[in-house]
Amino acid sequence: NAGVTQTPKFRVLKTGQSMTLLCAQDMNHEYMYWYRQDPGMGLRLIHYSVGEGTTAKGEVPDGYNVSRLKKQNFLLGLESAAPSQTSVYFCASSPLGYFSTDTQYFGPGTRLTVL
């Protein structure tokens, strides 16, 4: 099993450009999450999904959109990138997620720089 994979690993964008980050998991997990990690701020939840075809906003959703058309994939889109979106993005998945007792399994991260 590959676990949770993220594509790409690194990306540099210019302000106003768009891009999509892909997260894939092969563990048949129901729940998937997108976080951003910034120095001194820990991990902040952007969006999450409780199953195929569902998405919900997290703590910092502005400027991002997500889709979960297939259970194994969770896409994060930036429609018009801004320098404030420079960050490391992590995808995670968990089997059930109810009351969040489940372990989350993280991908290796995508380092995004917006110039």
Add this chain to the structure above:
Amino acid sequence: AQSVTQLGSHVSVSEGALVLLRCNYSSSVPPYLFWYVQYPNQGLQLLLKYTTGATLVKGINGFEAEFKKSETSFHLTKPSAHMSDAAEYFCAGGGYQKVTFGIGTKLQVIP
């Protein structure tokens, strides 16, 4: 809503010394608490978690944490630090459909 506070963004210990990383939580519902570790340029991985039952939780790599309801704490300890323990450690609290992470504590191990 569940929230966690990690005391100390950087902690330095000598190799072989006790590791103590502090985490306090606040919640109006029974807490579900986690410690994750992040090695450089990697994603997070679970060290240990508390859901119900025994309040002393043992995890991987010799780490353990004790849930203390009276102190609303879930501190992470390891009796003897190893160089390979140098990493960033995150305390997290579970709530409905999501987990809230602390800001992280970077552990430096001095030879």
